Amino acid sequence: MGGYTGKVLRINLTEGKISTEPLNKELAKNYISGRGLAGKMFADEVPADVDALSPENKLFIASGALTGTNAPTSGRYMVVTKSPLNGVIASSNSGGQWGAHLKFAGYDMVILEGKAARPVYISISDDSVEIKDAAHVWGKDVYATTDILKQEFGDDKVKVLSIGPAGEKLSLISAVMNDLYRAAGRSGVGAVMGSKNVKAVLVRGTGKVENANADEMKNVLSATMAKLKENGVTGQGLPTYGTAVLVNIINESGIYPVNNFQESYDPDADLISGETMTANHLIKKDPCYRCPIACGRYSKWKGGEGAGPEYETVWVFGSNSGIHDFDAIHKANDLCNKYGLDTISVGATIAAGMELVQKGYIKQEELDGTPLEFGNADGMVEWVRKIAFAEGLGAKMALGSYRLAEIYGAPELSMSVKKLELPAYDPRGVQGQGLQFATSNRGGCHVRGYLISPEVIGMPEKLDRTVIEGKATWVKIFQDLTAVIDSLGLCLFSSFALGLSDYRALVNAVTGFNYTDEELLACGERIWNNERLHNLKVGYTAAEDTLPKRLLNDPIPEGPSKGQTIRLAELLPQYYIERGWSATGVPTPERLSSLGM
Amino acid sequence: MRVTVKLFATFREGRFKVEEKDLPDSSRVIDVLLPLNITPEEVAICLVNGRDVNEQHVLNDGDTIALFPPVGGG
Structure with a gap:
């Protein structure tokens, strides 16, 4: 059986016990791997009524069946656990390099159970797995944590997955980050890792993932690579402009949410489009493991540079917050990566907060002098920081837009489904x-x-x-x-x-x-x-x-899709x-x- | 009649972002494309006032035409 390593790494944090077990091949044939197999194992092992942030919840960090092979775009892994945001099975998906290297180390997935007595990190170097003290990195951001733990490991090829301060503080919109900028972002999975006192998982693998039929794979590879290259989106659009090329497409269709979904067309959207970003901000492409598409961006802004931003992030910190300042969008995106937050949920929660202020639910005195209003870019960036550290109103916002709006008696102002914030359509x-x-x-x-x-x-x-x-x-x-x-x-x-x-x-x-x-x-x-x-x-x-009620009951008020209803x-x-x-x-x-x- | 033409992504190279054009009555989208040296095959998304149309769509005074090559994301 190629693709799979056939081995699951299970770590009981309460007991400090590390064990390996064979992958259930029959289950794998039916549920594949990653989201499917880990989701099935989760449902079988974890009672539905456990508290997501209790030791009884389990965190599966799972590769896919083809992760780490030579298949195109095969760099993904998933964090599968009970979501503290809405109680369902979270399967937050991330790219980069980490997932492939878990396979190289010889594991299809890592299961974290229980809760460590004090902050720890997991160090995986092929067969050698250790639970190590993380007191010195607890409280540190993702970038610093990555640097420190890489040095400590002593091998530059090690890949680091970690949470930031937001996950430590159990923010329900916190992410698990890997390779500095990549996020298993959605559903608050960072808080589950934080609740277990696990700061990071390092992996260094020297093995290789085998294909069951190497000759057949050669043919399949050349056919699929050719299709990816010839396709206008994967061969040209995404490589040239990144995901933010969608800003103009979705906006011109009149389905581009503005100011917390109060409008659906932004006449100034081109100021923050993929075309503008490519012309003024792009430094280089930043591809994931074995990806011929390379949509990932590495870009600059006034005073800094870093990864992204992606379409959803541009939208949520941009038009959905009434903002057209690319530097502010970059900064907000960078803070989310640094502190380990989901950009969609953070931006949408800030936008919901802006509407709660606009409609008089949140009073000015609760803001501690930081503006929370549509169009205020400096205020928006500061609220990202306050959410990460749960400061002032930021502590309520760290619970996501649904709970924030519910606290103020206006849950309908949360643009979410099952408490998870909607993306940019x-x-x-x-x-x-x-x-x-x-x-x-x-x-x-x-x-x-x-x-x-x-x-x-x-x-x-x-x-x-x-x-x-x-x-x-x-x-x-x-x-x-x-x-x-x-x-x-x-x-x-x-x-x-x-x-x-x-x-x-x-x-x-x-x-x-x-x-x-x-x-x-x-x-x-x-x-x-x-x-x-x-x-x-x-x-x-x-x-x-x-x-959300607004989208269910009211027609689109203005723009190219004016009058349309779901x-x-x-x-x-x-x-x-x-x-x-x-x-x-x-x-x-x-x-x-x-x-x- | 007068229409607004918006170009996106690679269609902007050597052309423009947005321009107003005067056209004879009953002009079609193809009549906008040809002077721009854009073939219908190159157009992946053609929106007139936000609605998806093809190159034979008949234009009206005041229409906004948005033209995209194959692009996408998520």
Whole structure:
């Protein structure tokens, strides 16, 4: 069995016990690896009712089946745990180099259990695994922690994954960071690591990941690499402009949220577009492991330089906060990386705070002199810092936008689904993506099914974004295929150029599993249903398959999509039928049985 | 009639970001593309007032045309 190392590293922090165990191959065939397999193991091992920040929660840091192979974009790993933000299975996905190096060290995943008595870090050097004291780096930011621990390890090739002060302070919107700038960002996974008193996990691997069928892999590689190169998005658009090229596309479509989703078109968006960033700020590309796309940016601003910013980050600290100052957006992005925060949730929480101030819910005296208003760039940057250190009102904001707005009696001002902040697309003008937001197992998220690809960009084919016909089918297929891509450890961006058959060819050449297309997609459906069953166990119902009131009830007020509304009440029943679920969104025994669940 | 033409990404190279154009009545998107040396095949996204159209779409006075080569992200 190629691709997999066949070994799981389990660390009980309470007892200080380190052990390895064989990977369950039968389970791996059905749930692949990463998000799928770790999600299934999580659901089997961790009772649904545990407190996410208690020692009883477990943190799985899992590679995908193809992570660390020579497959294109195979640098991804996932942090799978119970989310402290909304209680569902978090599977926060990150690129960079760390995930591949976990495989080189000989492990498919690391499971952290219990809670260390004092701050520690984990040091993995092939077979040698140690739990080490982290008192000297506790409280330090991600950049300093990375430097200090790298020096201590004594080998520059070591890869560092860590939390920042935000995770230590149990912020519900904190991230797990790796390779300095890469984030397993969403769902508050940094706080789970912080709750276990684990500051960092270092990995140095000298091994290699084998392919089951090396000759076949040569052919599959050349075919998939050619497709990635020839595709306009993966071969030209993303390499040239990075993800922020979306600013103008989404804005010109009139589905670009402004001022906490109060408007959906920004006449000044080009000031902060990918085109502007490329012309004025880009220093170099910053690709992940074995990625021919290289969308990652390394850029400069007044007084500094660093990674990013990505489209979502540009939007959330930019137009969604009424800001067109690229230097401020860069600074806010850099602080999130440094302190270990999710840029989407942080920016959206600040924007919600701005609206709470605008509408008089938050009083000026609570702000300690730091402006919290749309368009105030300096204030916005300072609020990022205050969230990281839970200072003043920043302590409430560190809980995310839903809890912040709820504290002030206005939860409807949180632009979130299942308490997870929505990304940069107004669902009222893009019906399939709207349905996907409402039904995404982890809440307001675009990377559980990126319907923007067919509905706006036109890949793999162009769909009319304003109609609902056929969209439930598209959403189900996209959600299931995305679960497969995640679990393979490949980047979702590869799917602009590659389809199900390409992924099947890759995984079969690497693992020798010999899936058919149908069998591979069924793995995705199994993964989706596993997550849904967990959602139901923790108390979510069909009532939470919804959108914020503003987006559900009001039409888009201005711009190119003026007057458009989301037809969710019509889409949801179609979606449940498509999934083989009951009318109340519960997977039926028949469908589960057909999936072997 | 008068329309606004917006170009994005590589379409801006050697051309412009935004310009107003005077066109004969009943002009189509293709009549905007040809003088710019942009072929319909190069256009991945063509929006007229935010709605996706093809090169045969008939334009009206006051329309805004946004043209994109293949680009995307997430």
